[in-house]
């Protein structure tokens with residue numbers, strides 16, 4: 001009896017690549033999750049730790065980003081280009097599997113017009129309501145969670161203090177993305193909560209949140225959050241306060257200079273970002289009218305910030 005290596009494959013799983021075509025003011029966005037696997041003769045790596053045949057998973061990841069920099073096209077076409085390249089890279093590599101998930105984004109409508117560089121990812125969004133009866137008082141919180149939005153430009157972040165641990169570069173142009181969780185409290189209006197057009201109110205607030213995200217030239221996600229809450233209060237006299245929780249879904253500009261590719265935001269090639277999932281900044285805040293009495297009981301039992 002001999003113990004032998006059976007079927008095997010290896011690669012980089014879930015490379016989160018976002019490519020932005022900025023060749024016109026109307027940006028186009030491709031958002032992919034790419035996994036690669038190589039098949040071939042990798043026996044020595046498994047049995048002896050001899051890596052002479054191992055095209056590293058790190059290289060496979062870099063190749064995904066470099067190929068995206070040349071334009072993605074359809075997921076099928078991108079997969080074909082990548083799989084053929086990987087399978088053909090060394091004679092001991094006999095095959096490659098490339099799996100591509102493509103996430104769809106829709107343009108956010110501002111004033112009824114699709115925005116040039118602000119997008120919403122459909123699906124997953126949840127409408128919420130919490131009603132509290134406390135003696136004679138009644139409170140209604142409406143809200144939403146997982147409203148996923150992204151801007152490909154119109155976002156800066158600079159002017160922050162630098163201590164010995166600060167490495168973050170200042171930026172005048174970055175991708176800004178978040179998944180909005182919001183709750184807002186309706187004013188009791190003489191206790192006449194019944195009979196309001198709840199769905200109409202909800203739709204109005206949601207539209208204002210989206211429009212404010214899209215239309216705000218952001219100097220910080222904190223500023224965008226405040227502006228979104230402020231816009232709701234300005235447009236809805238029925239709302240007393242808005243609480244927002246917004247993770248900063250970081251999109252890091254991928255450095256491709258090691259293989260001679262420029263990836264600075266410009267218009268002559270797609271700009272390639274790595275969509276990181278964690279850790280993430282978590283920006284949370286309340287925006288409220290200072291002349292409406294607080295109602296902490298309305299928020300009792302609501303976990304997290306809002």
Ligand SMILES: O=c1[nH]c(=O)c2[nH]c(=O)[nH]c2[nH]1
Nearest residue numbers: 157168219220221222248281
């Ligand atoms: O909008 C931002 N706010 C921050 O507080 C922060 N911190 C950070 O590292 N990046 C960002 N971006």
